[in-house]
Amino acid sequence: MFMSGNDLQTLDIRHLICPMTSVHLRLALDQLPPRQQLRILLHGRTTLHNVRAMLATLHRECLVTELLPQEVRQPADPEDHALLIEPARQASASQGAHDGR
Numbered sequence: 001m002f003m004s005g006n007d008l009q010t011l012d013i014r015h016l017i018c019p020m021t022s023v024h025l026r027l028a029l030d031q032l033p034p035r036q037q038l039r040i041l042l043h044g045r046t047t048l049h050n051v052r053a054m055l056a057t058l059h060r061e062c063l064v065t066e067l068l069p070q071e072v073r074q075p076a077d078p079e080d081h082a083l084l085i086e087p088a089r090q091a092s093a094s095q096g097a098h099d100g101r
Helices: 019-029 045-057 093-098
Strands: 003-005 009-011 037-043 060-068 080-085
Touching: 009 019, 009 045, 019 045, 037 045, 045 060, 045 080
Parallel strands: 009 037
Antiparallel strands: 003 009, 037 080, 060 080
C-alpha cells in the first residue's frame, strides 16, 4: 500500500494490525528517497501511539497528526488518522568521524 506523489509518498496501513503495521512502516521508511516526506494513513489510537513511538525510536519527526477528512475515510471512521513524517536528516561528516565510520 505504498503510493507515490511528487514530493510526498503515502503509506496506507489502515487495514493492517500489529506487528504488520510496524513492518510496513519500517520498509517504507527504509525505501524512502532522501528529502521526501511520508504520509502515513492509519486506524486507531493504539496504532497511532505505536507508530509515534517507533518514529521516535528511529529519530523521525512527525510534522502533523490529523484526523482524516470524511471524504477520505474508508468507510467513514472517526479513528482514521494521517501522519506527515519529515525526511530523515543526513548525518554530518564530523558525526561519522566520531562514530568510527
